[in-house]
Amino acid sequence: MLAERMTRVSASPTMKVAAEAEKLKRQGIDVVDFGAGEPDFPTPQPAKDAGKAAIDQNFTKYTAVGGTADLKQAICARYLADYGVTFTEAETLVTAGGKQALYNIAMVLLNRGDEVITHAPYWPTIPEQVKLADANPVIVHTKAEDGFKVHPETILDAITPRTKAVIINSPGNPTGAVISEQDLAAIADACAKRGIWVIVDLCYEKLIYDDVPHNLVKVLTDRMRERTLFACSASKAYSMTGWRCGWILGPKEVVSAANTLQGHSTSNVASISQRAAAQALTGSQEPVTQMLNEYRGRRDQLMEWFSVDPRFECVKPAGAFYLFPRITKVLESTGISSSAELSEVLLNEARVALTAGEGFDAPGFLRISYATSLDRLREGTTRILEFVKKRERQGAAAR
Numbered sequence: 405m406l407a408e409r410m411t412r413v414s415a416s417p418t419m420k421v422a423a424e425a426e427k428l429k430r431q432g433i434d435v436v437d438f439g440a441g442e443p444d445f446p447t448p449q450p451a452k453d454a455g456k457a458a459i460d461q462n463f464t465k466y467t468a469v470g471g472t473a474d475l476k477q478a479i480c481a482r483y484l485a486d487y488g489v490t491f492t493e494a495e496t497l498v499t500a501g502g503k504q505a506l507y508n509i510a511m512v513l514l515n516r517g518d519e520v521i522t523h524a525p526y527w528p529t530i531p532e533q534v535k536l537a538d539a540n541p542v543i544v545h546t547k548a549e550d551g552f553k554v555h556p557e558t559i560l561d562a563i564t565p566r567t568k569a570v571i572i573n574s575p576g577n578p579t580g581a582v583i584s585e586q587d588l589a590a591i592a593d594a595c596a597k598r599g600i601w602v603i604v605d606l607c608y609e610k611l612i613y614d615d616v617p618h619n620l621v622k623v624l625t626d627r628m629r630e631r632t633l634f635a636c637s638a639s640k641a642y643s644m645t646g647w648r649c650g651w652i653l654g655p656k657e658v659v660s661a662a663n664t665l666q667g668h669s670t671s672n673v674a675s676i677s678q679r680a681a682a683q684a685l686t687g688s689q690e691p692v693t694q695m696l697n698e699y700r701g702r703r704d705q706l707m708e709w710f711s712v713d714p715r716f717e718c719v720k721p722a723g724a725f726y727l728f729p730r731i732t733k734v735l736e737s738t739g740i741s742s743s744a745e746l747s748e749v750l751l752n753e754a755r756v757a758l759t760a761g762e763g764f765d766a767p768g769f770l771r772i773s774y775a776t777s778l779d780r781l782r783e784g785t786t787r788i789l790e791f792v793k794k795r796e797r798q799g800a801a802a803r
């Protein structure tokens with residue numbers, strides 16, 4: 405009944421968890437939700453006000469498919485201020501979130517049989533979109549032992565004559581790892597020589613905890629501007645997930661093709677959202693700093709709480725808002741067969757929702773989103789640690 409392409413893709417595991425948790429919550433069950441892939445903060449007030457003003461001023465009609473000139477200029481000004489790189493309106497396309505930015509790129513760039521290299525643990529949409537474009541994802545695995553570092557050699561070793569693009573996500577979901585400028589430069593130099601595109605998912609670009617060099621925009625535009633694309637978003641930086649606003653930055657030929665594609669699919673991002681996003685980008689960036697400080701505090705607290713049980717092996721996330729502990733020792737001591745099973749029993753018995761590593765091509769891990777209050781983090785962590793202890797005792801008694 406369905407098109408053949410749908411046999412190649414699977415539903416988003418993070419969205420599945422959200423739906424299951426929501427179902428339980430609707431039944432009145434107190435679920436601690438560590439599944440969320442979105443900030444728990446409200447959208448900053450000035451952006452909300454800009455959205456309201458847009459409605460009141462009847463700015464509620466179609467806009468240009470690829471976004472208003474105001475928003476495009478706001479995006480270009482932001483990247484010039486943040487990275488010292490100039491983009492023009494013709495190199496900018498406003499999309500319905502980073503997700504559509506990446507989707508448009510996949511659709512306009514990839515042919516059947518092309519290979520696209522990316523790194524795991526990954527955000528599941530990345531390989532699925534490659535498959536939707538009839539191309540083949542090629543996965544390079546990073547390791548918890550060295551902080552999920554993307555080693556350029558492993559990417560370069562995966563290159564074949566069919567390689568069309570490399571997708572880098574930094575800071576990464578689900579690990580929070582950031583790529584170093586040197587490593588990206590090594591990848592860029594090799595890709596530039598071979599005419600391979602480098603696509604960077606910068607969705608979490610504003611959520612980096614330490615003052616580490618992360619000017620990926622400059623690294624790539626200095627080396628291979630004509631083969632570089634950035635997929636970006638207002639969602640995480642400005643707590644604007646529901647507004648659906650992201651953007652592509654890259655060569656105008658690709659931006660123009662993506663504009664044509666978008667013109668026949670979704671058209672423009674909601675006019676109201678565009679006004680709000682323009683405000684977020686041009687206004688004070690203080691709300692971003694405040695949210696980042698709050699996430700940092702939660703990350704540190706969460707690491708401390710989990711440190712009492714060394715079977716939860718945590719790498720300190722350098723960015724984003726997820727802790728991604730390896731839990732193979734928990735599985736050994738409790739007799740639970742997989743991280744998928746552990747996440748299921750945690751939801752059904754301990755009432756904690758989180759995403760199993762399997763969805764990120766990383767069995768043996770759990771993703772814990774700390775985009776929730778410290779109180780809920782404490783409650784959920786206590787439930788997890790107590791549940792594991794209880795299971796261990798039950799296992800020992802049965803043996």
Ligand SMILES: Cc1ncc(COP(=O)(O)O)c(C=O)c1O
Pocket residue numbers: 441500501502503504527573576577605607636637638639640645649650
């Ligand atoms: C790594 C990564 N890229 C892109 C996105 C897209 O987010 P949005 O479409 O809301 O901008 C997400 C959302 O979870 C993500 O985690």
